[in-house]
Amino acid sequence: MLKDLFGGKSKYVTVERKKRSEEKGNEHKEDSDKKEMPDDLWTKCKSCKQIIFNKKLAKSLKICPECGSYFRLTAAERLSLLVDDEKFEEYDADLQAENPLDFPDYEQKIDKYQEQTGLKEAVITGIGEMNGWQVSLAVIDSRFLMGSMNSVVGEKVTRAIERALEKELPLVIVSGGGGGARMYEGMLSLMQMAKTSAALKRLDQAGGLFISVLTDPTYGGISASFASLGDVNLAEPQAKIGFAGPRVIKQTINRDLPEGFQTAEFLLEHGMIDKVVERADLKDVIARIIDIHKLRGGENNGTE
Amino acid sequence: MLKDLFGGKSKYVTVERKKRSEEKGNEHKEDSDKKEMPDDLWTKCKSCKQIIFNKKLAKSLKICPECGSYFRLTAAERLSLLVDDEKFEEYDADLQAENPLDFPDYEQKIDKYQEQTGLKEAVITGIGEMNGWQVSLAVIDSRFLMGSMNSVVGEKVTRAIERALEKELPLVIVSGGGGGARMYEGMLSLMQMAKTSAALKRLDQAGGLFISVLTDPTYGGISASFASLGDVNLAEPQAKIGFAGPRVIKQTINRDLPEGFQTAEFLLEHGMIDKVVERADLKDVIARIIDIHKLRGGENNGTE
Amino acid sequence: MAQNNNLEFEKPLIELEEKITELTKFMEERDINLTDEIERLETRANRLREEIYSELEPWQILKIARHVERPTTMDYINLICDDFIELHGDRNFGDDQALIGGIGKIDNLPVTIVGHQKGKETKDNIKRNFGMAHPEGYRKALRLMKQAEKFNRPIIALVNTPGAYPGIGAEERGQAEAIAKNMMEMTGLEVPIIVVVIGEGGSGGALGIGVGDRVFMLEYTYYSVCSPEACAAILWKDSDKAKVAAKALKLTAKDLVDLGVIDDIIAEPPGGAHKDYKRSADLLKEKLIQEINQLERLETAELLENRYNKFRTMGYIKKEAEEQIDESIENCG
């Protein structure tokens, strides 16, 4: 079944999104899907350089059938993978960035990425069902300004955390933005790290469950805030995860980085990750964790 | 003043000990002092091999005036160093070991060490004043069966912890026993680790202050229980501190140990010790720490 | 099962069993009826086994406890849990494979399980460091146990270690601190904790996950302040006297029930847990469920008070000394 989730057209469009109809841009969505998976029939694997038919790639959940490399997923694709059919209600879809610093060219950047991705910002949040369990979800989209955290991303993630707290739902955040805190909003971006971490403290104190899913890439302001703070930290194989970018580290220490540095497997070995989970197993593993947690204390929201 | 604490005869005998008169053995005490500092006039430094007049050694607080090595102190000498004149009341002085396992030769060992040291067991506990602050104290004596922990040591330390809790006093434990848990009482010795740690948890939860002072040597069952659990861990310079003994480690890994391994300075560097404190400064540093802690919340027990 | 895994003291039994196998084969090949004879021999073998196992010496129990084929923590977990997810890492330094943990369900009861993990063959055993944990192992266990407390899950700790690892890295990262901290924190965890020694209970390395409301030992395990070999070497400069030390140290389940160190013994199948994994796991599971159910009826305050008193009262002190104190009270009266 999972194999069928990725069609030539993203299954995501069939996932019900609150306020979806209010958006201009289902066309934008389609556009972007086309950019992600162009109409031409194949994609070249960055790792093994093999040419792979897009249909085959979709069937393998965007994992290279030749070498096993994981391709990045858009937030929409990720949701298709994680959420039961039609069982996702988006929240705060309309929140958009300001330019509080009057940073040169920031508005144009936002416009461009909105155009390209069909998203208003770098995260989609909402409530979805996973194997019947109701979950408060946030999924970063790495295409939108490198999935960097600005005021809107921080606000949406914080609201997703508060939603979990208020409705007593498990919280699942899929982090896969490379950019850390977004420069264009300066310190306001940085402060989203404190804001989201503070919200997680409240959830923690209330006994809420937070499963953090680290996907490629998770760095900087995102890895150094909510992404590292799961009760359970899961990661996709090969995902690059770290605080400082490899280039900065290389420059600083002036030597080459070890093989496998900053991969999910490296973090597992160094005690930062609870479990590395194959893409195809992710939904089930999350649901099983929720199941083990929810039988006691909390009410069973699931259908199984 | 501190320089005068170590006379040819230990100042300790002038420290008031509750139930002291009930003990047979002030003579034993004198005997043992003589053994520690023999009537012959000099001692050879184990480190620099220099011959040092005992009077000079006493003046330098048993620190080699030639090379700066720290000689071990008896519990009595330690108390002389830490406690204000005449301000120590000993508790539980009469507690003595059983031989619950019927371990071969254990009674004889106990008899021998009681004879040698004038102590009933490897720890002296009580309430003393340090620069005017009332403190619950426990001091291990490494001469008594290597200062190892048995039922009596565990019980006396636990009572010292409970005394701190009950009377709302700061707790200071000076650990300097090499032997860890005492084999002759088998698992009953091991369980004193759990017992003392449990008592410390209660003290901690009640907001009590525990200053652990690690002196040479602190290993095994003592380092792996109360000695490591101070709110503040102080250590004397050069003191050997560790979990496993260097011989065992060497045997296991089959290579030489690095220079300075398992010294107080090594532990400081590796984050286990708050501060390495010279013997002459120990009393004042402890009193200053108590002072900073006691001004708020607790009542000021001190005279200054 | 490889020959070299045989227990020495089972030799007569093993020889008899070999004879039975031979005879059975012979009977089948030659079509001669030896059923009666074989049956009689089997009865004999059972009696012999019972005899051997009814009067095992401490050093023999030690051998069973250390048997390479003995079920490991993971073996028990797989047989006991309906679902189990291993969770890794101390979120500080590393993931210790000698001390594992995770969350699971036993008959729909969510639990957190931590335990020392040994390997079965050399490669696995090296990865598992022969069940000798580093500080990061103890810290992972503590992290998982604190999470159990947050989510109100009982904790099961399965002890099976020759001891905490004595090495440079272990000392550098605070082996002593890690063990001490665990004991201290386990005292305060507001969920039931059940500790079971399933093989070797080696000293501080065992106790680092050994504080609980109930402490059990499987029938053929040991729990000791130090290994009999080390004890003999230290006391008598003669590690050949390990058998004597094994006796003197009172390290068997029976001894430790008598001394008040453990609460109860969990029976093993005849010949030891490694002879029947399933049955061993069933016996363990039954006990766990029964005890968890009992403990869950207690209020948290009572649970913690009982746990404290359990360890608080351990130890023996000379009677005269205590009486002397009583006397002085009488003198006052």
Place this chain on the structure above:
Amino acid sequence: MAQNNNLEFEKPLIELEEKITELTKFMEERDINLTDEIERLETRANRLREEIYSELEPWQILKIARHVERPTTMDYINLICDDFIELHGDRNFGDDQALIGGIGKIDNLPVTIVGHQKGKETKDNIKRNFGMAHPEGYRKALRLMKQAEKFNRPIIALVNTPGAYPGIGAEERGQAEAIAKNMMEMTGLEVPIIVVVIGEGGSGGALGIGVGDRVFMLEYTYYSVCSPEACAAILWKDSDKAKVAAKALKLTAKDLVDLGVIDDIIAEPPGGAHKDYKRSADLLKEKLIQEINQLERLETAELLENRYNKFRTMGYIKKEAEEQIDESIENCG
């Protein structure tokens, strides 16, 4: 003070001051009375200093914030505290000398102070890793802050770092986790926390000890999401545009008061904190005492609620989007 430590934009001022020194010397040597002239020149110099410092560009403030002679965390501690005991180690892995901490008294008020520590000369700076902390530094700070909570002491965090160290060991030991954990835990500490940027406020490395009830900046410091050099390099592939980036990033104390990121600015002596350590420390101390007194009047619940809301409300979101939501509500009405 060595010539090479001079700030470039102070050049005219420094030249003028040199002239005054020359003239004074000349006057004394030749016994000619130039008092009037010198006085006039000194007035000029003061005016010039005021002029320069009244309209400092962000990149100039950056230079002052990074000045090697600027008072460090330990300098302030020594000048502010009557007694201070530095405490070391994270009880896990190591003692980071780039992030120090301890307990002390300010006018008889017990406090816990943590802060990034830079060195003054090369050797010291290498030991201090130029104020760039490793995970063990953040974990030490957290340990000390949790202890402050236990003993009900207010916490003062002095921020002065170019950023958390980007290195292999730092990544291996979880730099991201350490910073994240600190922010999360600082949110819940039940004692007042006052954060002061005393020099460089470099990104996540600063924020790792930067969550508090009050966040202040000294007058000539900066606090930024990334260094202007890095920003320029990333955005414009040109690190020479750092001056432009410094302006664009709104990293000065004044900018950050306006943006609601910090609460207040603590004045520095004319010419910057390094011109007068004592005066700088006095100004800092005064503010600390005043604010701690205010915060201690609050109930714990109120303190924590205010702290939460302080960070909860940070950020800007496009008005239209919010209005759109409002509209839809109006449509319903």
